[in-house]
Amino acid sequence: MTNTTAAQRVSVIGLGAMGTALAKALLAGGHEVTVWNRTPARAEALVADGAKVAASSAEAMAAADLVILCVLDDAAVREHIEPAAARLRGRTVVNLTTTTPEQARSLGVWAETEGIELVDGGIMAVPEMIGGPGAFVLYSGAAVAFERYRSVLELFGRAEFVGNDPGAAAMYDVSILGGMYAMFAAFAQGGAMVRTTGGSAAQLAALMAPFLQAMATLLAAQAPGIDTPAEFVQVQSDEFTAAAIDLIDTAAVESGNPTELYGVLRRALTGL
Ligand SMILES: NC(=O)c1ccc[n+]([C@@H]2O[C@H](COP(=O)([O-])OP(=O)(O)OC[C@H]3O[C@@H](n4cnc5c(N)ncnc54)[C@H](OP(=O)(O)O)[C@@H]3O)[C@@H](O)[C@H]2O)c1
Structure with missing residues (x-):
């Protein structure tokens, strides 16, 4: 089992307002963070904070044991995750993109078939609150993976696991x-x-x-x-x-x- 007290290799895919806040919290927590964003300038802005910039989403996914996605919607998640299935096998993906419960379930089925541990998340905060006392994030899906990375995920705010059904957090x-x-x-x-x-x-x-x-x-x-x-x-x-x-x-x-x-x-x- 991974030792979560040590610095972890974490990738963040998607650096909009929320993804940037998540990446900054991980960097402030001392983790080794690789970032990728469709518009590269947003990734470059995090280099001064200590982030490594990947040339593609696939490269970012291959660079970490824990991959965090925070893009616009389910379609954008699928666009990047499906071609990278082989690289993600045996790793943990935490999807913090807002989706419907059914989309989260469907992604969970896909991930299980591909041998990927999927934790779906719902962020109950605005970007400015990430890492602060009022923020909490709902998680569901792969319970063992959630527990393994709990201390990393708690950098975003209180971490609440609400069930093994990957659609539970979204619901x-x-x-x-x-x-x-x-x-x-x-x-x-x-x-x-x-x-x-x-x-x-x-x-x-x-x-x-x-x-x-x-x-x-x-x-x-x-x-x-x-x-x-x-x-x-x-x-x-x-x-x-x-x-x-x-x-x-x-x-x-x-x-x-x-x-x-x-x-x-x-x-x-x-x-x-
Ligand atoms: N902001 C909040 O208060 C908040 C709270 C809870 C949950 N969330 C959720 O967090 C997620 C991100 O929100 P946000 O506030 O960061 O939104 P945002 O600032 O509008 O950023 C959207 C992100 O998605 C990326 N993106 C869009 N389509 C893409 C595609 N096809 N392939 C790759 N990347 C793509 C954008 O890349 P570009 O930079 O290239 O456009 C950008 O990084 C959403 O699902 C949102 O519902 C946000």
Whole structure:
């Protein structure tokens, strides 16, 4: 087994905003980092930080035991990884490119066939947060490979392994982002509504943020309703929740604002 306390040979393929942040974190962590980017200037910019620049993605993949991909999408991953299959055999690939769960699963099947250990990842941070206390990254797939390189991956932020299914990290990723977008949509709608009273979205933000933080602590108590519904005793009835959402819907109508959001929430939360 590789000794992860020692400097590792790591390659980073893709040096956009995120890939550059990942490569810098690895260099700051003392690892031997080889980089490649389709537009070479972005790779050259990392030489001063100690990175070696590969002439091709295939060369970068051959230069390391741990290969990290962070390109635009699944198509770009496939474009570079498939022709390099023979060079990657026996190595670990961590794909931090955002993909759908099904794309991650399909890549996992391909990797297994080729004798490559695939760990798929979902980055829950913006590039500026990489290596900082608020960043975390979801991982799934080859558990043994993840554990082998855990200390390297922890340079990016907290490392959370969420399952052996290679699609799991992407599924948790999109689910968390779904929660974020639902919150932003409700804030946008609420901001427009309070402005009809002479209020402001800024004041709403100040009042809404601590309330939502308190509500977020209740998510864990809701989980059994989804995980083990047969045993779950619901505190608030669907009728109560539907009536509460109808009241918000009426306030939207009265203030001349759209109501689609509340219809969707009502159906999703109560099925009524
Ligand atoms: N930025 C974030 O906040 C964030 C957060 C979580 C996850 N992510 C994910 O991280 C990945 C990279 O994001 P980013 O922010 O670094 O994006 P970005 O700044 O737009 O960079 C995209 C990268 O993909 C490369 N690329 C695109 N098509 C390619 C191809 N066909 N072959 C080789 N390279 C190709 C680009 O190369 P060129 O330089 O040559 O164009 C560039 O290095 C995405 O999947 C994104 O969803 C980003």
